Amino acid sequence: xxxxxxxLQQQVNTCVSIGATYEGRDPVLLERMLPFVDYIEVTLETIxxxxxxxxxxxxxxxxxxxxxxxxxxxxxxGVGLSIGSHEGCSPTYLQLLDDFLExxxxxxxxxxxxxxxxxxxxxxxxxxxxxxxxALDMVCERVTAIQERYNLPFLLENIVHVVxxxxxxxxxxxxxxxxxxxxxxxxxxxxxxxxxxxxxHGFSIQAFLKELQATNVRELHVARGVEHNGLxxxxxxxLANTSTVELAQHVVRQSGGNAQxxxxxxxxxxxxxxxxxxxxxxxxxxxxxxxx
Amino acid sequence: xxLATHQRKLLGLFRTTxxxxxxxxxxxxxxxxxxxxxxxxxxxxxxxxxxxxxxCTLTVNLLRRRNLLGEALSNFIAKNNISPFRETQAPAFxxxxxHHQDHLIASVAQFExxxxxxxxxxxxxxxxxxxxxxxxxxxxxxxxxxxxxxxxEGTYKVMISRDIPGQFQICSAPREDGMLLEGGS
Numbered sequence: 001x002x003x004x005x006x007x008l009q010q011q012v013n014t015c016v017s018i019g020a021t022y023e024g025r026d027p028v029l030l031e032r033m034l035p036f037v038d039y040i041e042v043t044l045e046t047i048x049x050x051x052x053x054x055x056x057x058x059x060x061x062x063x064x065x066x067x068x069x070x071x072x073x074x075x076x077x078g079v080g081l082s083i084g085s086h087e088g089c090s091p092t093y094l095q096l097l098d099d100f101l102e103x104x105x106x107x108x109x110x111x112x113x114x115x116x117x118x119x120x121x122x123x124x125x126x127x128x129x130x131x132x133x134x135a136l137d138m139v140c141e142r143v144t145a146i147q148e149r150y151n152l153p154f155l156l157e158n159i160v161h162v163v164x165x166x167x168x169x170x171x172x173x174x175x176x177x178x179x180x181x182x183x184x185x186x187x188x189x190x191x192x193x194x195x196x197x198x199x200x201h202g203f204s205i206q207a208f209l210k211e212l213q214a215t216n217v218r219e220l221h222v223a224r225g226v227e228h229n230g231l232x233x234x235x236x237x238x239l240a241n242t243s244t245v246e247l248a249q250h251v252v253r254q255s256g257g258n259a260q261x262x263x264x265x266x267x268x269x270x271x272x273x274x275x276x277x278x279x280x281x282x283x284x285x286x287x288x289x290x291x292x
Numbered sequence: 293x294x295l296a297t298h299q300r301k302l303l304g305l306f307r308t309t310x311x312x313x314x315x316x317x318x319x320x321x322x323x324x325x326x327x328x329x330x331x332x333x334x335x336x337x338x339x340x341x342x343x344x345x346x347x348c349t350l351t352v353n354l355l356r357r358r359n360l361l362g363e364a365l366s367n368f369i370a371k372n373n374i375s376p377f378r379e380t381q382a383p384a385f386x387x388x389x390x391h392h393q394d395h396l397i398a399s400v401a402q403f404e405x406x407x408x409x410x411x412x413x414x415x416x417x418x419x420x421x422x423x424x425x426x427x428x429x430x431x432x433x434x435x436x437x438x439x440x441x442x443x444x445e446g447t448y449k450v451m452i453s454r455d456i457p458g459q460f461q462i463c464s465a466p467r468e469d470g471m472l473l474e475g476g477s
Contacts, residue, residue, distance in 0.1 A: 045376055045377050045378065046378055048377055048379055049379050049412070050377070050379045050380050050383070051412065051413075055377055055379070055380070079376060080376045080377065085299070086295045086296040086299050087296075092377075115299065116376050118299045118300055118302075118303040119300065119303075120373070121303060121307075121373050122373055122374050122375060122376060123302075123303060123306055123307075123336075124306070124336035124339070124340070124369060124374055125306065125332055125335055125336050125339070127299075127302060129295075130295065130298055132295070134294065134295050135295055138295065162328060162332045162335070163302065163323045163326060163328045163329055163332060164319075164322055164323060164326055164328060166298065166319050167319060200328070228331070228334070229327070229331055231327075231328070231331050233331075233335060233338070235335075235338065235339075235342075267342065268346070269342040269343070269345075269346055
């Protein structure tokens with residue numbers, strides 16, 4: 001079968017919404033993106049400001065987000081909750097989330113399944129949790145508390161393995177399956193992170209997807225970073241590879257219709273290099289690949 | 293190894309505050325020797341640079357031109373408990389550099405920090421002393437252009453305030469009566 005014919009056939013079963021990250025203060029970019037997206041994903045840490053040592057949501061960016069109105073649904077994706085820290089989640093993040101949800105209706109909110117601080121000391125990077133019974137019990141308890149606190153769907157995302165995996169009670173997919181079974185939370189599957197793990201650690205994407213209960217996947221992330229010293233870095237600085245989009249299509253099909261959106265992630269620092277046109281074209285290509 | 297011990301040892305390895313010993317299990321020894329750890333540390337620097345080159349452009353440009361960015365960043369990461377909130381990073385980084393032994397780096401950092409405060413609504417006025425004419429330096433750094441080799445030495449002051457059009461004004465040394473000799477923003 002010709003590759004183009006195969007690609008068109010794949011489209012039939014991969015109809016989901018498209019989303020993009022937006023961190024505010026670039027209304028021209030937002031205008032360029034809105035015709036292509038159904039969801040705008042906001043990261044609270046990057047729309048916050050510091051005034052007199054207090055961190056709060058930027059009123060300027062909040063106005064922008066409120067003005068999006070019906071042009072796109074809003075979803076929140078955190079990086080600072082640190083749900084996997086042994087000592088507890090970040091109260092600062094929860095306070096920001098409280099403030100945001102008081103002002104904006106969101107479809108759901110999400111975090112990374114990892115930790116960024118230990119005993120109050122920031123790592124400067126996000127690390128994956130050991131997949132042990134102790135870690136699973138702790139995270140499940142916190143997920144349940146968050147679901148009760150906000151009464152909104154809550155999703156957790158697989159993150160890249162920065163260091164080699166530690167001895168575990170579960171496989172990666174097994175840990176996610178147990179987490180979703182116990183709490184009812186959904187998953188974000190970052191397929192570029194899977195590609196990074198495959199490249200950097202010999203991780204088997206095929207075995208992972210075979211074991212994963214993909215019907216729990218509500219959202220997918222596509223992105224692309226750079227390679228350095230033979231390692232793929234998860235820095236969200238490039239346009240997504242075709243292989244990443246095809247992997248996302250595969251997971252959407254596997255989700256049995258439960259996946260709702262594919263989000264293209266890029267960091268604001270990458271915008272000048274990428275350019276607004278290229279970002280809009282990327283979203284247009286995703287729309288073609290996932291909407292028909 | 294319980295979760296708290298696991299996380300504390302990895303934190304120590306990333307921040308180079310923990311030395312692996314014979315009692316450590318095979319996993320911690322494996323991480324300590326891995327190229328992943330070295331690359332992870334480099335990633336931490338990379339993320340900081342991404343944020344700082346956008347939020348304190350002038351100072352980062354000057355450090356780059358002095359080949360001191362890596363050293364300044366390493367010191368900053370080692371000494372500070374850096375929050376993941378991006379907005380907190382630039383003020384902390386600039387504050388650290390306001391006492392740099394290179395007078396020009398100290399002046400540029402003080403200037404950029406004061407400008408940041410004023411733009412965020414600070415009602416205070418700030419004065420930064422320079423040992424060279426700030427105009428050509430700031431002009432080059434703002435345009436990311438090479439620094440002019442023929443800088444004019446002398447004592448200059450830059451006033452930063454929300455009451456000044458453009459928010460700052462470059463002045464030469466004040467006369468004994470306190471009046472400013474010349475200005476321009």
